[in-house]
Amino acid sequence: MYEVGDRIIYGAAGVCEIEAVGPIDLPGAKKDVDYYTLSPVYEKGQIFAPVDTSVFTRPVLTRDEALSLIRGIPDIEENIFDDSNPRELDERYRGCMKSGNCTDLLRLIRAVYAKRRRAAGRGRRLGQVDERNIKKAEELLHNELACALGIRPDEVRDFIAGMLEG
16 A cells, blocks of 8 residues: 555656645545545646446656666567557557556657658658557656656657767
């Protein structure tokens, strides 16, 4: 069980801080169940989740884990997502993001970058499904890395580039 003040990954909501743990007084909430009151770190709002939620949760990466992940980026193979059916492609992307695994997010991001290069070589652009999902995958990854590294999400791309160049 997580404690107040812990930062966790909560499904596709990404990085959240636990504000409270205990029963809540909201319509539809079970009276004898403890809930996490979560505040997304990089967005506004609150999430109320039962402590025994089926939504994927895990602690945010530590600084050392984040640095190790970044150093390993050149060795991460891209997943090939070449489904022609946009609905199936979208489901595959969402499944990858729901896993909560940073390596899976990196594979997805690398695959879509490769798709973007191939499309540009043919004078084309990426489809909406690819664009929407790479944006969400980058947001999830950059938010977690920013939290782990103590930087802003908009600084993550340059941080990664600097690490990989040096």
